[in-house]
Amino acid sequence: MPLIETSGLQAFYGDAQALFGIDFGLDAGEVVAIIGANGAGKSTFLKSLTGLVKAPRDAIRFDGAPIGGLPPGDIVRRGIALVPEGRRLFPSLTVQENLLMGANAKRPGPWNLQRLYAMFPILEQKRREPATALSGGQQQMVAIGRALMSNPAVLLCDELSLGLAPIVIREIYAALPKIVAEGMTVVIVEQDVATAQQVSQRIYCFQEGRVSLHGKSNDLTREQISAAYFGF
Amino acid sequence: MTETLIQGLLLGGLYCLFALGQSLMFGVMRLTNTAQGDFIVLGAFGAIALASLVELHPALIALVLLPVAFGAGYLLQRHVLNTTLGRDPLPSLVVTFGLAIVIQNALLEVFSADPRSLDSAGINTRSVVVGDLAVGLLPLIVFGVALAATAALQLLFNRTALGRSFRAVSDDREIAELMGLDAKRVYAFATGIAFMLILVAGVLQAMRTTVSPSDGPLLLLFAFEAVIIGGMGSFWGSFAGAMVLGVTQQIGFRLDPGWGIWFGHLVFLAVLVVRPQGLFPRTRG
DSSP: OOSEEEEEEEEEETTEEEEEEEEEEEOTTOEEEEEOOTTSSHHHHHHHHTTSSOOOGGGEEETTEEOTTOOHHHHHHHTEEEEOTTOOOOTTSBHHHHHHHHGGGOOOSSOOHHHHHHHSHHHHHTTTSBGGGSOHHHHHHHHHHHHHTTOOSEEEEEOTTTTOOHHHHHHHHHTHHHHHHTTOEEEEEOSOHHHHHHHOSEEEEEETTEEEEEEETTTOOHHHHHHHHHOO | OHHHHHHHHHHHHHHHHHHHHHHHHHHHHOOOOTTHHHHHHHHHHHHHHHHHHSOOOHHHHHHHHHHHHHHHHHHHHHHTGGGGOSSOSHHHHHHHHHHHHHHHHHHHHHHOSOOBOOOOTTGGGOEEEETTEEEEHHHHHHHHHHHHHHHHHHHHHHHSHHHHHHHHHHHOHHHHHHTTOOHHHHHHHHHHHHHHHHHHHHHHHHHHSOBOGGGHHHHHHHHHHHHHHHOTTOHHHHHHHHHHHHHHHHHHHHHOTTTHHHHHHHHHHHHHHHOTTOSSOOOOO
């Protein structure tokens, strides 16, 4: 049984439909990438999984239980955490306070401040500084750490590389194997196809709110991905 | 001049207590409570009513009513004000304005329009000699309570998990909920605490002078002026704004007994024109 499964998932912003029947499956321990152009529905999909965008109850199942439309707090307590697009740290909180916010879900697990500071030592040095005073890469570390502090079973990462220099992106993605080694299941939304193929076992390509391609990362060719990504 | 300054600062202490609840609710929820003054009057009348039933020291009356005030604020936010929150500030303004009218009329119905006061157990007639000056004990207590309440609120905001939650929901409610926070519950806690401050302000006001059901709008005005002068949502800013307002009014009273309140309004308008964000516009800890 997949850990997360969506069947015919639709999502709306008011009258505008953003997702048109997404069928998606995620097995425990997998790293799955979702790629697609701007406006393809990738972020909306993650928001649906985390309760930020309303969805029919049965359209999303987590560990066999229907979770569509549950409040975000209930979903994070069940074990799905999101690293949001643009990081969205709390500007009036310090680095450490931002990390502690993630622990509100009170789930048991291996992640705590010590583990995070061991993975991202710079955050310990800057723990008393306002989170938004950090560089973009360091802020992304805080956003990842904040999500990990809830000790999720599934980590959803929305555009980790957005606005970051290539060297910083490599540093951020270098942490991924350590996270996966803890038994974490990961979904990465990424516009950089090469990075997505490199870090994931399977890829879903979204186009205009629909899945246009799905397969094992190593099996998909550049031509297939280009066709699914751009629609030609 | 020293006496005017001291009297102004002590008056500012009372205005600070009027303003802190307003500052807290705006800082956490961006909610402007236009019934703030009427809730202070309601607190004062609640204390007067309790004092008429049981003979207790005013401090004990306040202590007994504090949990009631917290509960009232919590329930009001949870079941009424939370439904008005959103991008549009108008619904909360209309609802709190409506509450102000209801409170005024209910107090008139129950207590009549007669001014009343709370027996201060002799505190308001005692004074403390400081150098050449005799300073009233009650104003000193009011100032001390205002100072302690401001410091306590700032500590709560900066050093506790609840304060962290207040700042987080104020920064980004959606992400705070994604972290497992129940924003509506956090808002209710904030209003509960604001109502405890409102009660303390009401009890001290009733000990200091007479209160009548129609006093609310003027108290709201003083609270609002202190918050605007200091900077919306900043506790020490509200404290400083209240001090500026108190000292300015006292200087006006010194020049002419009819000018005091006007002087305060003039400073308020001057701040609005020159520095509309207030003197210390930090909303969060």
